[in-house]
Amino acid sequence: MNEKSQILLKFGENVRKLRISKGISQEQLAHLADVHRTYIGMIERAxxxxxxxxxxxxxxxxxxxIKNLL
Incomplete structure (x- = not known):
């Protein structure tokens, strides 16, 4: 995907804002969500x-x- 879609950009932005507001790192979020640690960064960057x-x-x-992330 060369051009990032608006929904991916918005979703990533919302994940990042909420994660930061809760004071947790990407690695901590990955652990809590049971996904690979690099996956969260890739989501946040769309x-x-x-x-x-x-x-x-x-x-x-x-x-x-879920609606708060979309």
């Missing part, structure tokens, strides 16, 4: 087209509703 399952994992790890 480099990954994330699956619904992983959206749910990240939302649960951040203790938020």
């Amino acid at each position: 480099e990954k087209n994330i699956t619904l399952i992983n959206i749910e994992k990240i939302a649960n790890a951040l203790e938020t509703d």
Whole structure:
């Protein structure tokens, strides 16, 4: 994907903002969500087209509703 889609950019931005507001690192979030540590960075930079399952994992790890990430 050469041009990053707006939804991926917005999702990544929302994950980053919420993660930082909770005072946790990308590595800590990855551990809580049971995903690879580099995956969170790729999501925050809109480099990954994330699956619904992983959206749910990240939302649960951040203790938020999925709608708050979209």
